Amino acid sequence: MNREKLVALIKEKKSYLCVGLDTDMNKIPAHLKTDADAIFNFNRAIIDATRATCVSYKINTAFYEAWGVKGWEAMEKTVHYIGDDHFKIADAKRGDIGNTSDQYAKAFFETMPFDAVTVAPYMGEDSVKPFLQYEGKWAIVLGLTSNKGAGDFELQQSGSELLYEKVLRTVSEWGTAENLMFVVGATQADEFTRVRELIPDHFLLVPGVGAQGGSLKDISEKAMNKDCGLLVNASRAVIYASGAADFDEAAGKVAAGYQQEMAGYL
Numbered sequence: 001m002n003r004e005k006l007v008a009l010i011k012e013k014k015s016y017l018c019v020g021l022d023t024d025m026n027k028i029p030a031h032l033k034t035d036a037d038a039i040f041n042f043n044r045a046i047i048d049a050t051r052a053t054c055v056s057y058k059i060n061t062a063f064y065e066a067w068g069v070k071g072w073e074a075m076e077k078t079v080h081y082i083g084d085d086h087f088k089i090a091d092a093k094r095g096d097i098g099n100t101s102d103q104y105a106k107a108f109f110e111t112m113p114f115d116a117v118t119v120a121p122y123m124g125e126d127s128v129k130p131f132l133q134y135e136g137k138w139a140i141v142l143g144l145t146s147n148k149g150a151g152d153f154e155l156q157q158s159g160s161e162l163l164y165e166k167v168l169r170t171v172s173e174w175g176t177a178e179n180l181m182f183v184v185g186a187t188q189a190d191e192f193t194r195v196r197e198l199i200p201d202h203f204l205l206v207p208g209v210g211a212q213g214g215s216l217k218d219i220s221e222k223a224m225n226k227d228c229g230l231l232v233n234a235s236r237a238v239i240y241a242s243g244a245a246d247f248d249e250a251a252g253k254v255a256a257g258y259q260q261e262m263a264g265y266l
């Protein structure tokens with residue numbers, strides 16, 4: 001999905017919500033646990049309940065890889081089920097020597113129909129470039145993450161700037177605002193203004209709202225640009241809104257609540 005379509009979708013739905021499908025077998029409702037296709041059936045119900053109010057789904061591949069072939073099959077079925085009217089993110093945090101990144105890009109962009117893959121920048125330009133070679137597809141590079149460990153490296157001084165600032169400044173030269181986004185955690189409110197000084201035009205994928213306590217208001221007020229420029233992810237807060245048989249209805253209500261708040265910021 002190219003930028004033009006993504007921006008149009010956000011405007012049409014008055015939403016920049018990305019629902020995170022972090023589907024954990026230990027957390028899905030009891031009545032689904034015995035289902036041979038439990039992960040996919042859980043996802044299908046969540047997708048049906050949230051389709052109207054979100055513009056994107058993020059599949060964190062860890063939750064699928066953990067179950068081997070069955071998990072991988074559930075991921076493939078899920079990404080196909082989502083279809084072409086939502087922006088589909090593989091949160092896989094890949095990146096390796098170019099020859100290997102080529103294969104990761106092929107897996108997510110050719111074998112599976114994802115629109116974007118999250119990529120770790122640590123190995124440098126040749127590790128990111130293979131994800132930027134596909135028309136209408138995106139690399140979402142880790143910039144300033146939402147976790148406590150962001151303080152270990154990302155927020156450390158590196159010469160005259162913080163390491164994450166160097167990453168945003170340098171990586172933004174490797175692609176364009178049409179094929180490159182950055183992860184910026186909703187929990188990093190003190191840095192939102194600086195992020196926008198460095199990368200005013202790029203889309204940001206913003207995890208950390210909901211279970212991690214980040215503020216949708218803060219990120220929206222400080223980091224929205226003329227095209228919105230935000231995809232705000234919530235995973236656990238949406239998909240585990242209820243652990244009972246009404247889990248899908250409850251997820252739909254939480255997603256609708258986020259969408260209504262977002263409509264007010266757009």
Ligand SMILES: O=c1ccn([C@@H]2O[C@H](COP(=O)(O)O)[C@@H](O)[C@H]2O)c(=O)[nH]1
Binds near residue numbers: 091147
């Ligand atoms: O900095 C980051 C990068 C990725 N994530 C991922 O986003 C979701 C957040 O889940 P919640 O349940 O909404 O907290 C999850 O897949 C993380 O691995 C992140 O949280 N922070």
